[in-house]
Amino acid sequence: MELDSRRAQAKREQIRQGALAAFLESGVSGTSMDHVAACAGVSKQTLYVYFRSKEDLLVDVLGGIVASLDERAPLLADRTVTDREHLREVLSEVAWVMVRHLMSDEYLALFRIFIAEMATTPGLLAIWRETVPARFLARVEAVLQRAREAGVIRDVDLDLATRLFIGPMMTFVFLDGLARPGEVLVPNRKRLDQIVELYLRAVT
Amino acid sequence: MELDSRRAQAKREQIRQGALAAFLESGVSGTSMDHVAACAGVSKQTLYVYFRSKEDLLVDVLGGIVASLDERAPLLADRTVTDREHLREVLSEVAWVMVRHLMSDEYLALFRIFIAEMATTPGLLAIWRETVPARFLARVEAVLQRAREAGVIRDVDLDLATRLFIGPMMTFVFLDGLARPGEVLVPNRKRLDQIVELYLRAVT
């Protein structure tokens, strides 16, 4: 089979989308390959033409979604930070966007899958590291670095300062966000701004 | 059967221990009831005399371990806080104990189980809320309240101030701690103390 033809790529993508939908809906072990095939609108046989195994499919799908996260949910533009008030605005925006994304049903379902499967599926660890760490830690750290260079914040350890900012947001995700889908309580923006306010006292 | 006799209670406990060991070792869906029976040194039939189903057993075991967490790993004595230096010491100790416990192999395995099974096992949500939230948030919040009453910290929102403290610790657990068991990198105490130092600037 010409697995690299235009047609084949389309089929591959079609399967990926069906599989993703199924996995997000019912988790990995709760999703049979028959169901994946049905969701993708594809015969089971074709499934196995394009993916060697369920695990193969899972790694491919999760890798794909993580790789495309930035276009699906742009976190923040790389902006320089001129003064304290400006930094407050940027951090407020980052916090808000971050919490809303991380606590969306889709993202939370993704977390459950990762954490559940990471222990048994080797390839997922590396992908996980690119999800929250690379995506959020690095971005926030970049902002803080600019701020430090501009003299807006003190000469703090950037990694720790970043954790001090990301951490409180994570409490919402992992302490309040892991309820059953639909029952998740997202904090309002005012509370996040209060955290930003506290945070600024620590680093400026 | 006299399920409340001394003997029966011992068997129940024996089964619980075997099941816990098995679940921590291989996860829930990776553990067959035959294997639980073997681990507990009990026949499969006896298993089903004491627990109606696998789900039943899981809820009982996890509920039990969470309920006994305080004696297994006493977090901190309820101490009053007299001044800033004293608060620093208390928070440093809390941070250190907390991170070491949360990042132990046993605790991390527990997290994986919770997060993986919470979606499909109704009873676990309530138990989870008692693990991190009730245990850590409430304890830290109590310390901060004392400190606030003593005038050691400002008049901040206690819930948010607590999240600002717990959050950075959680970054270590959830960003660095979810690697494969044995590959987990626990931060050293000095780094935690630096966070405490940053934190104190925010709340005092």
Added chain:
DNA sequence: CCGAAATCAAACTGAACAGTTTGGTTTGGC
């Protein structure tokens, strides 16, 4: 419009596993 590649539907295989049944053995209170 032909034919090879791609796809499909459906039945099949083999293993895993939750929960049950059977029938025999141990234990401990009296």
Added chain:
DNA sequence: GCCAAACCAAACTGTTCAGTTTGATTTCGG
């Protein structure tokens, strides 16, 4: 030392599911 409750080992049931096989149908480049 009896006997009933508790326990055990092992076979069995029914189901689910990953992955395969078969054989027919569709698609599309030439």
